[in-house]
Amino acid sequence: MKTTDKIIADYKSRFMAELKTKNPGETEFHQAVSEVVDSVVPYMVQYPYLMEQKVLERMVEPERVIMFRVPWVDDRGEIQINRGYRVQMNSAIGPYKGGIRFHASVNLSIMKFLAFEQTFKNALTTLPMGGAKGGSDFSPRGKSDAEVMRFCQSFMTELQRHIGADTDVPAGDIGVGGREIGYMFGQYKRLRDEFTGTLTGKGQYWGGSLMRPEATGYGACYFAEAMLATRGESFAGKRVCISGAGNVAQYAAQKAMRLGAKVLTLSDSDGFIYDEEGLDEEKMKFVFELKNIRRGRIKEYVTKYPHAKYFAGERPWRIPCDIAMPCATQNEIEKTDAENLVKNGCFCVTEGANMPSTPEAIAIFQGAKILYSPGKASNAGGVATSGLEMTQNSMRLKWTAEEVDQRLRTIMADIHEACIKYGTEEDGYINYVKGANIAGFMKVANAMVEQGLV
Ligand code: NDP
Numbered sequence: 001m002k003t004t005d006k007i008i009a010d011y012k013s014r015f016m017a018e019l020k021t022k023n024p025g026e027t028e029f030h031q032a033v034s035e036v037v038d039s040v041v042p043y044m045v046q047y048p049y050l051m052e053q054k055v056l057e058r059m060v061e062p063e064r065v066i067m068f069r070v071p072w073v074d075d076r077g078e079i080q081i082n083r084g085y086r087v088q089m090n091s092a093i094g095p096y097k098g099g100i101r102f103h104a105s106v107n108l109s110i111m112k113f114l115a116f117e118q119t120f121k122n123a124l125t126t127l128p129m130g131g132a133k134g135g136s137d138f139s140p141r142g143k144s145d146a147e148v149m150r151f152c153q154s155f156m157t158e159l160q161r162h163i164g165a166d167t168d169v170p171a172g173d174i175g176v177g178g179r180e181i182g183y184m185f186g187q188y189k190r191l192r193d194e195f196t197g198t199l200t201g202k203g204q205y206w207g208g209s210l211m212r213p214e215a216t217g218y219g220a221c222y223f224a225e226a227m228l229a230t231r232g233e234s235f236a237g238k239r240v241c242i243s244g245a246g247n248v249a250q251y252a253a254q255k256a257m258r259l260g261a262k263v264l265t266l267s268d269s270d271g272f273i274y275d276e277e278g279l280d281e282e283k284m285k286f287v288f289e290l291k292n293i294r295r296g297r298i299k300e301y302v303t304k305y306p307h308a309k310y311f312a313g314e315r316p317w318r319i320p321c322d323i324a325m326p327c328a329t330q331n332e333i334e335k336t337d338a339e340n341l342v343k344n345g346c347f348c349v350t351e352g353a354n355m356p357s358t359p360e361a362i363a364i365f366q367g368a369k370i371l372y373s374p375g376k377a378s379n380a381g382g383v384a385t386s387g388l389e390m391t392q393n394s395m396r397l398k399w400t401a402e403e404v405d406q407r408l409r410t411i412m413a414d415i416h417e418a419c420i421k422y423g424t425e426e427d428g429y430i431n432y433v434k435g436a437n438i439a440g441f442m443k444v445a446n447a448m449v450e451q452g453l454v
């Protein structure tokens, strides 16, 4: 007779082999699925109905994938063609929900990994939202406002027929902020003739929720606070390295700083800045203006603050810190980065980005038994607050910033509890990856089973 361990190992290897055959070359998607399979299968074998029902096999097949042409005209009058995507992964617990990414690197694999992770993350928020992701290989960097508007209008001209307040509710992500959401919402409204909450991250005067811009970064810090508290620690006096300089990084930096931490770094795809003295309110104000109004590069920080250093072409992970918060993109912490972090004393890694750590990096963190949380747990405050925006839109009212912030804090605390419940190992180590994956999976799996063969 096979031992349980053998059954688990056989199932996992067969499952991953089939996934790779069926989805060739989709390396990010394989990576995201593999992590969930590792966490969930040992747990799932205790529930034969989930195996018989082939729930995991169904979950890795998107309910629908939409790929479309996005033609537009640039400022020189030249025709440009980009590719648009919407991956509607899973609607077991609510309408599809997830961001839209505009970045040159966008491809089907990246869209599918993000939509897959989104499904479990959204389940963790306790709000009724299914999982989706969309985007395009269009890069807003270096484009004029008029070009961005024409692109967004063309993108939405196709996307509008696939989305709706009770069907699929997109939001921003990398390369999609308030400006792009505005252009897309405007076009959606023209074509569908309805003013509804079909997009989140809207402007404050046309249906946006207070605190949505802050939510992902703040939520990640609330989650990090809960992680630190399990070891009797807090942000006060801690050195924090943050990557990215966009939405998530900015508000993670602001909150960490306000909680008493010394934020040492920020970055973009060209390099990172290191400010030994740490960020303060005035420096943060400069960063907000630089990135969100002037759309400048992070290296300009050292022109304004010459005591700081800029390192071109590097990531911040070799700077000694206590807490690391990757807030830029996937696979931005590789094995040697993780080794450097641990070697230099980092004992808490809280992900603001989606899948920023490679599997090898995660193994280093968990092997060293440091606090480590995957994005699907610690960055869930963003989509949770989008869920709160949807609620406010449906009720046709607007909550105060304090009300939204309080709900965000409660949601992050509840996600942390769920991770403890499903992720605590025999020696007391909290495996946040396992906790988040099992907690999210069980909710979606049971909903699917109860809805029949969907
Ligand atoms: P932004 O576009 O606002 O900022 C992205 C930042 O990351 C920029 O500084 C950008 O630098 C950098 N970056 C992007 N791509 C790369 C790359 N390939 N290599 C190095 N640096 C890169 O995006 P967000 O802050 O919204 O998103 C950051 C991460 O957080 C993403 O993983 C996103 O999926 C995740 N996330 C976002 C949420 C949200 O509410 N916004 C919610 C949950 C997760 P550059 O300007 O050089 O491109």
Ligand code: 8G0
Residues within 6 Å of the ligand: 097, 098, 099, 100, 118, 121, 169, 170, 171, 172, 173, 200, 354, 379, 380, 382, 383, 386
């Ligand atoms: O609000 C959202 O739906 C959203 C936007 C950007 C990213 C994410 C995410 O959870 O990765 C969600």
